[in-house]
Amino acid sequence: MSAIYALTIVLLIYAAGDVIAAVTKAKFPSSVARGAIVLIGLWIGLIPKNTFNQSTIGGFGMMAVTLMITMLGTTIDTPEMKRQIKTIIICLAGLAVSTAIILLVGPLLINPQYAYVGSAVYAGGSAVVLMFTSVLKPRGLTAVVGFFTILSMAQSFFGQPVCSHYLRKYAKNFLKDPENVRKWANDGIEEKKDPGLLPGKAQRAAGPNGDSPVLAAAAAPVAQRKLLQMPQMLDRVPVTLLKVGLISSLAAFLSNLVGGAIHPFVISIILGWAAVETGFLPKGTLDHTESAGIVTFLAACVLFGNYVGVTPHMFLGYIRPIIVVMVLGIFGTVVTGLLLSRVIKMPASLAIALGLTCTFGFPNTMILTNDVCDALAKNDMEHQALYNVLMPKMLVAGFVTVTITSVFIGSFVLKVFF
Numbered sequence: 001m002s003a004i005y006a007l008t009i010v011l012l013i014y015a016a017g018d019v020i021a022a023v024t025k026a027k028f029p030s031s032v033a034r035g036a037i038v039l040i041g042l043w044i045g046l047i048p049k050n051t052f053n054q055s056t057i058g059g060f061g062m063m064a065v066t067l068m069i070t071m072l073g074t075t076i077d078t079p080e081m082k083r084q085i086k087t088i089i090i091c092l093a094g095l096a097v098s099t100a101i102i103l104l105v106g107p108l109l110i111n112p113q114y115a116y117v118g119s120a121v122y123a124g125g126s127a128v129v130l131m132f133t134s135v136l137k138p139r140g141l142t143a144v145v146g147f148f149t150i151l152s153m154a155q156s157f158f159g160q161p162v163c164s165h166y167l168r169k170y171a172k173n174f175l176k177d178p179e180n181v182r183k184w185a186n187d188g189i190e191e192k193k194d195p196g197l198l199p200g201k202a203q204r205a206a207g208p209n210g211d212s213p214v215l216a217a218a219a220a221p222v223a224q225r226k227l228l229q230m231p232q233m234l235d236r237v238p239v240t241l242l243k244v245g246l247i248s249s250l251a252a253f254l255s256n257l258v259g260g261a262i263h264p265f266v267i268s269i270i271l272g273w274a275a276v277e278t279g280f281l282p283k284g285t286l287d288h289t290e291s292a293g294i295v296t297f298l299a300a301c302v303l304f305g306n307y308v309g310v311t312p313h314m315f316l317g318y319i320r321p322i323i324v325v326m327v328l329g330i331f332g333t334v335v336t337g338l339l340l341s342r343v344i345k346m347p348a349s350l351a352i353a354l355g356l357t358c359t360f361g362f363p364n365t366m367i368l369t370n371d372v373c374d375a376l377a378k379n380d381m382e383h384q385a386l387y388n389v390l391m392p393k394m395l396v397a398g399f400v401t402v403t404i405t406s407v408f409i410g411s412f413v414l415k416v417f418f
Contacts, residue, residue: 006054009047010301013037031126034300035153038307039315052305061302065130066248067241068295069265071286072127072403073272084396086344087354091400093340094355095123098332099409105328110321113141116417117148118325124406125152125361126299131265131410133306136418146310147318149303151325158326159359162334164368166356167394170349171376171386184385226279235282237289243281244289247271263411269404330356354397361402365394 017034041047052058081088099119106115117136120128129152137145174180230239251267275281282288286295337352344351357365369390377383 001048001050001054003054003056006051007057009051010055010057010304013041013047013304014297014301031300032153032156034304035150035307038304039310042307042310043312049308052301052308055301057298057301058305061298062130062134064295064298065134065302066252066264066268067244068286068299069127069407070244070248070251070268070272071289071291071295073269073274074276074281074283074285075399076269076273076276076404077283078273078277080392080396081400084393086346087393087396088400089344090337090340090346090351090354091358091397092405094333094336095358095401095405095409097336098329098355098358099123101332102325102328106325110324113144113417114147114321115325116413117144118151118321119329120406120410120413121148121151122155122325122329123358123409124402126303127265127403128406128410130299130302131263131407132414133302135263135414137306139418142309143314145306146314147321149306150310150315150318151322154322155326156360156364158330159356160364160368162330163353163356163359164372166337166349166353167368167372167390168376170347170353171372171390173347173349174386174389175376175378175382180389181382181385184388185381226277228275229279240281240285240289241291243275244285247275247281261415263407263414265407266411269407326359329359333358350393354393355401357394357397358401358406361398365398366391369394 013034016037017030020028020033021030038047042049099122102115102119102122106112106118109115117132120132129148132148133145248264248268251264251271254267255262255264272281272285276283286292333355334352337355338348341348341351360368369387372390373383373386377386
């Protein structure tokens with residue numbers, strides 16, 4: 001098969017998944033739709049097994065993934081993380097307990113290798129799946145690769161309904177108090193004094209520091225030149241891409257320097273964050289370079305090759321391990337939320353909902369929050385209040401779990417168990 005024919009088939013699969021997600025209003029996520037298309041297409045012979053190799057996306061796609069991970073590091077908003085300290089605590093604790101339960105109990109119930117990779121996949125999404133793919137696929141662990149790829153597709157169907165239940169429970173209790181509605185519909189300015197809470201609309205309208213437009217205009221300091229910030233004339237897309245490449249290369253070098261004890265993805269995220277803090281890279285580099293579309297396409301398509309070799313018999317064999325991993329993980333998250341909520345003085349239903357964002361991440365954190373606001377708010381004021389109190393927390397929770405912590409857990413699993 002010609003490379004251009006194979007690439008066109010890949011593009012067709014990618015586009016079809018996007019259209020299905022749009023038509024179903026994300027109830028059937030694009031990643032799940034694409035995975036289903038690839039699996040069914042391979043099983044009935046509609047998609048030749050050599051399609052993904054012939055498309056030549058595999059090798060270059062993994063290189064693009066490395067750049068993407070570095071760019072994800074540039075999205076970390078340090079001031080916002082400080083304000084959302086309660087959200088971060090509940091998410092980290094929930095992941096620690098859930099991961100431990102899956103690692104300790106899982107091997108007693110299912111294939112130990114499935115439990116090991118399942119613990120990290122429960123904690124996050126595509127980043128950890130790509131990490132596992134880069135290490136385990138070359139070793140010929142086809143069954144394990146197939147398992148964690150399909151688990152990553154299925155986990156949102158377990159996590160989202162449970163998260164929605166607890167989020168709705170919190171929202172109903174929140175709306176019972178008119179004072180909550182009044183305060184948070186007014187951007188929750190009073191809560192700025194509490195680092196565990198963050199106003200929504202003010203933060204969205206103002207930018208990275210979360211100040212309301214009025215406060216930002218009055219209090220914004222004059223921007224100071226950062227340590228590694230380059231002259232304005234070098235603030236160009238090709239130069240920025242070069243800097244991302246240099247940082248990604250440095251991450252690979254440092255990983256090799258410690259004998260692979262720390263995965264390059266982990267180092268890439270840390271260096272990406274440090275590059276923004278020192279001014280070497282702009283914040284949100286993926287959007288700044290206008291490369292989000294092509295990089296996301298390459299990262300998604302790299303996973304298509306993981307389905308090759310997954311037979312219907314293997315797929316049916318994955319069902320029980322998937323259920324075991326998800327039940328153990330959700331149990332750990334719920335118990336942690338119930339216990340820790342008393343310590344950090346957060347409603348248990350909200351703490352559990354935030355912890356469960358690890359099972360689906362952005363953009364579903366945003367979509368689910370909007371759905372809850374639309375369903376429960378009786379008027380615009382209630383809708384705005386719910387949005388302001390929920391959205392910032394849900395977005396930060398999904399980012400902390402899926403984008404950051406899961407990569408560290410995945411690196412640990414690879415080092416210890418593989």
